[in-house]
Each structure stands twice: as C-alpha cells, then as structure tokens.
Amino acid sequence: MPGCGRAWKFGDDINTDYIIAGKYKLSITDIDELSKHAMEAIMPDFSEKVKRGDFIVAGRNFGCGSSREQAPLVLKRLGIAAVIARSFARIFYRNAVNIGLPVVECEDADEIQQGDMLEVDLQKGYVKNVTQGKVYKIKPLPSDLWEILAEGGLVNYVKKHGKLPWQ
Secondary structure (H helix, E strand, C coil): CCCEEEEEECCCCCEHHHHCCHHHHHHCCCHHHHHCCCCCCCCCCHHHHCCCCCEEEECCCECECCCCCHHHHHHHHCCCCEEEECCECHHHHHHHHHHCCCEEECCCHHHCCCCCEEEEECCCCEEEECCCCEEEECCCCCHHHHHHHHCCCHHHHHHHHCCCCCC
C-alpha cells in the first residue's frame, strides 16, 4: 500500500483521454507498451520520469470521461502508489479500486505542489507533505472498498474469499 513518493501535479477535470488516449487504447493491447503513453497529452515525458511509489495529485473530477479501465491500469503499471484528488469521477474511482489502485480524496490536494515528497497512510487516514511539513486528512474509504484494495483488487479478493465483500 502507499508509502512515500514524489507528487506529480495535475489540475481539474483530467479525463481518461488525458490519462490514456483512445488512439492507443484501440491499437496497443500490451499494458507495458500502453503505459508508455500515460498522461502524454499533458506531460509528454511523464512515463519516462515517474518512479514506482510516486503519487498523482489532482483537483476535482479526476478520471472523468469514458469508462475505460485502461486509465487506472496504466497508472498502476507505471507504479503510481495512489491517486490523490479533491474528487473523482465515479466510474474511474470504482475502476481504480477494482484493479487495486488506491484513490484518495483529499480536500487539501490543491496545497500540494509538483515534486513535493508525500507520505500516505490509508489506514491512519492522512497525507503528509514531507516537503512542506503539513499533514492533510483524507476521506476514509468504505470498508468494503478497503477490503478490495487490501487484496490488490476485486479479482484477487474474489479468488481469495470466493465472494464479493458485500455478499
């Protein structure tokens, strides 16, 4: 689960076409190859510079647009530890949880700057901005979604437990 990493800052209304353009989704089926194009419409060298354990930090409505599951998948494949945003599009939020990518709602996400070092603890419910010396509370995940994330996604959860968490 999330630990310590660098912040990659994006704004409001980052849609799934910005995360992974449809032109690649239709022509590239290998997730490693597809991941090389993550966020390139906004930050062309993102996939080359991001490191495992880093965080995406955004404003409101992150992941809006189409319901493509590849959007959270490419971020997870690149090693993004969590996406921290003021709010998420509902379908992106559930797709992320279902594939085991933590999504963190934080009202103070706007205070975080590009390159800040962050420490995230989902269980204790905070984002610590190590660079700025600030701690932000996060919205707790519902228990059933926390259980899915803890198992690494919905498929892993069902394989282990033989049922969905709400059954």
